[in-house]
Amino acid sequence: MKMLDKRTAGDLTKLLIFIVVTTLATGILVVTIGNITFGGSKEYKAEFVDATGVVKGDDIRIAGVKVGVVKNVEIVDRTRAMVTFTVQDETPLSKATHAAIRYRNLVGQRYISLDNQIGDTATLGEGDTIPVSQTSPALDLTVLFNGFKPLFQALSPEDINKLSYEIVQVFQGEGGTLEGLLAHTASVTGTLADRDQLIGSLVDNLNEVLDHIGDRDDQLSELITTFRTFVAGLKGDRQAILGSLDQISQLSVQTADLVSGIRDPFVEDVKQLNALAGNLDRGKGELDRALQVLPIKLNKVGRTAAYGSWFNFYLCEFHAKVRLTAGQSIPVDYKTGSSRCDLG
Template sequence: MRGLAAPLTKLAVFALVTVLASYVLVTTITNAGYGESLGYRAQFSDVAGLVEGDEVRIAGVRVGQVTGIGLSDRTERPVAEVSLEVDAEVPLPTSVQATIRYRNLVGQRYVALTEGEGSAGATLAEGATIPLAQTRPALDLTTLFGGFQPLFQALSPQDVNRLSYEVIQVFQGEGGTVESLLGHVASLTSSLADKDAVIGSVIDNLTTVMGTVAARDEQLSSLVVSLQQFVSGLAQDRDAIFDSLQTIDGLAVSTAGLLEDARAPLAADVEQLGSLAGNLADSGDVLEEFLQLAPSKIDLITRTAVNGSWFNFYLCGASGSVTLPGSAEPSTVPAGGLSSGARGC
């Protein structure tokens, strides 16, 4: 028995140390606290990434942990409700502010408690709820990195790859710091600052254009409506327009053939018109006299044809001469005549 006492003592000491180390490790991993604690609830608009067991800190010192996460049944709209346990020795003011913050770059969170304004020394009762107005969710990294989108659009592919490499290195913990990252971002965006005047000029011009368009919004609206009506009318009459285009094509072919056939006679007519114009110019006096006498003659002819579409002619008298054989001078012989009372004589 004496020979076994020493090994058994060593085994017991080893087992005790192992249990104590395991207990410390488990309590460290699970953020388990010691001593008496008080329970509270806090309402948040977003608790993404927060899990049970995450720490509750005040000024960076751990004072409790998260014991539960769920939806509140005491609000009209869905709101997350987080159950907290805080050391009883740390009183919370009624104006306490609860904020979910990043614990590390891996994405772990913790709840930070800070004193607000207007507490006047009053402490928060056990089981009380920190309202939504006194809480803030964690920073959305998606929104943060979404803010780099305009920068990525303005940079060259090489600069984007360089910036992305620096971001990955920082968040993987493989090197670099946030300060170094911001320095690289500043160097990459310096080229954008040099184009500030050009960007400002473009914005000013766009402002002028938009102001002009806004001042004529009614005319622009009327133009758009009229254009829409015109296009709609064309769409409704597309069959008639198509048929008319075919008819116009046939007309063009016929007109081309007509002009081809009439080209030679038309040239001759134009040449004769030149001769006619020359003759009229040479007989100007005769033409002028004709134009002066034409009205009175036309008036007489019109009165002659007043009884119908014909003309009446009356023979009032006739005479002639006959040369007889053996006579030196012709003898006049009346051929006939009408009485003086005949119509028209």
């Protein structure tokens, strides 16, 4: 039992040592990465004409090193922005200190860069304000990149990212140099030069299209005028068109009722028509002979009615039987001898 207790106590000691070491290492890592200091700090203010994008917690940097954080951003005089920030005690500011809002990255995050310029070297008191004349707002990327939009349309996303980063760095006065910007611009123009033939072909085709359009200027103007008149007519007749659509809808409903009413008789007619077709198929020989003889018969009938809108009938022969009262019958055969009978 005592051996078990000693073993448990040893494991517990190792666990506690591991937890302490891990906690210390994690704390050191957090302090190093977050540039966290445990010294005192002083609070200052800076007035900007535009502090768009600056929020509480953004960095305050000198020469790229974090020395403080933004505490608050508020509006003053309805036209200016007052930024309250803190810096470390060992980082005194002078009355010549210049504050500028910089882009931390292309996502839009900001930080405030402090720079001690030539001028009054008197120390800035805690709580004092850097005047608006010694502050600079962030670069307006929207206006800047809109000017480069025609160029960006011919670039790949990777080239755009590189060039954009160089432009921001150069115009903010840090990091990249004008030489680097020109190098990337030369790369871009080289890419455009490689596509010179394609661009030239595109321009030629566009000129040809514009020439054809120019040759048909009158027809195009007439088409536009006619189309505008057509649209105006549709607008004027929209009530009539909508009314006709309502009538068409009602007609469709009534037609549907009509079809549903005659459905059963129609199906029966189709069945009888099928039977009729079968009968005609079985007697197609007789029907064929009748159709062949029909013209001859119609010709004779036509000659009979050739003298007017009536028919002349002639009695050529007469055959009958006369039945007597005694049950006997006497046959009667009579021929008229008319000359018309010889025409048949």
